[in-house]
Amino acid sequence: MACQYECQKMTCEEPFSCPASTPKMLAVSVDGNRKQYRFRQSQRIDEPLFKGPFIMEDSAVTDFVDKVRTNVKCTPGKGTCGTSQWSADRETARRASRLDEEGLEMAVCRHGVLLKALNMFRGEIFAYLLFLETQFQATNVHFYCKDIACKYWPYLEKVAKTMPELRPLLSMQPFLLVMHAEAHSTKCEIVWSGRNLEGAGSTAGEEVEMVNSFLSRCAITTKYMTKSAHNDMLTVHAMGWNRRKQENLHVVLAKRYVKVIGHTIAMLEGETQKMKDTCEELGCPEDKVQQWTTHQATISLSRCPLSSYF
Template sequence: MGCPTDEPVSSHWKDSQASTLEKWTVLRPFMVSYMLSSEKPKDDVCQQCSSAVAMCRDCLPRPLYCAACDLAIHEDKVLHNRASITEGFFRQLPPSTHIKENEGGKFSYYEKECFLPVMLPCCDCSSGKISIFVGNQVILIGMNGRYNLYLPSISCSCGKTWSVGISDLVESGYLPATVNFETVYAVDLFTTYEDLKITATGMSRQASVSMLEHRTKLFGRSGKICGDTMQTAFLEWTYAKFEVCQVQHFQCPACTPSMLAVAVDGNRKLYRFKSQQGPDGFFDGVFLAKNAEVSSFVDYIHGTIRHKPAKGRYGPGQWAAARESANKSASKIDEEGIEVAVCCHGVLLKALNMFRGEIFAYPLYLQKQLSTQTVQFFCTDVVCKYWPYLQRVVGHCPELQGLLNNENND
């Protein structure tokens, strides 16, 4: 069955599209036929010796192997996706399953321990002989799902022993998901997962886990993937990556270096109870401003502008949000929410924890933090309604005069 030859494509766009559609119509039956043919095992021989019994989808272009060659080549390449062809169809094989030929030319399957691929050390003795033993079980999660493997344990004839540590895992391209290395993740999975979170923000973590579990079954392996463990490992990797590369996630590529507008508003739903326990945040001051710095700024505003203990006033009216002397919440809530600044594209720029409700000093602090950037408009529900009050407040604070000196700010 032959494939139709290419023909010159018309330079006119409409004719070109019609010609392309016509060619796809002709090619479509050939593609279906060839796809069906490729999924049927062929009676063939190993590329090096006897009759083939297995096919590898990662040793491109899909070479065939006999039982001996399959074992020799894939003993170290345990992450390759293999399939048996001894039953007249492709049967997906996990890394631990291999094929042997019995008497009479019949084939059977047997299991063999597979080691996590890591960089093995060399003993500094001159005459020692290295021996590798089966260590603890380990679960590897990669782009093709879950692998059930073992950590290698090495001993030398000179008496020295070695076991896998955190340095060996990181240098080999893995990141531990548990402190005892029961589960490790391939770093390339996290880079892809991060790209998906940025480009497809609606994709949930559970959807990613479900996709990995589907690929696990697709290639003949088994086992569940814990979403909470994946989230923990991903956050640890993100923190380490930030410390190493100082990645700036809170900058808008479209707005840099000049921003048209920044909008600030409070979110009272992102509160935290005083009884909630947990470690301090890893990215202190990177996105959420340090509480001590915000508190110092609020005290500075309070000490510069005197307020009545009730509501703040502007002219004949009262403004509840202007009561800078409001006390910290006495309820069970610690943080009452967060105040967030975003650009016109919705990219998060800076935020702070609210301990006193939406007082005026909070958006003023964020404006002060973003004043080093070129922003034409700074918009908040407070500033837009009470711009004269902002002028009066900043007029008493010499350090904040620069916020009003720019005639582009509104």
């Protein structure tokens, strides 16, 4: 597999790139996989066969995290949104004593193709998300999808104030995963959910969960491997996943197109007619309904300003 990868590099093939999303990428979904941990008991040091095509170099990630911590004072504690509380994504986290890598933070395009990943050493901290976002700065990504977008984006704005080189990242639009948004507060769902964002189309942002399910199968053996073998095994499986995705991409896109032309348009026409009938029954013009919808979104944003998420 390593020889095949070297041959692909000579022919300018990109195993970790989506043909349908290049060069302008609509959305990137990022999430952590805590099942991809590795025990400290493997002390042998070997050189990995793959250096950086999928899993980023640990030294580059560590330097970036240290730089962010030097410039920005982190806020400790768990994240909450409405009645929901989670212990994964936060600004700070302790390092586990018995583990070397605590998991894998991965970025996936909206077609399920793996793009980049990094080893987590302190849980799912925001600095890891920030590092991955910098890797897509040149690809014109429009939506940056995360299950805690309502917490991460204010953190990015805070970091960008003290690190001007990261301000271009604010041109991306935060996208709260459609299914995960159901666990957030109603106001948060109105403002951040991808279902309510213009231009998102049918993007759900949940594509990374499919990849997590696939790579988690490797965790039974990779947690006992050396660092280099752990890196190579996950890279090989990721390359195999991407190859199957790319070979079947034309079929998937054709099915999506047929679905949009048929089912979606028919459903849209039915809902539009239903809205017209309701407006006539209540004596309410359609432009009034649009004004009310915009007003409600404005109220939700004003009652839930970005500063309140800290």
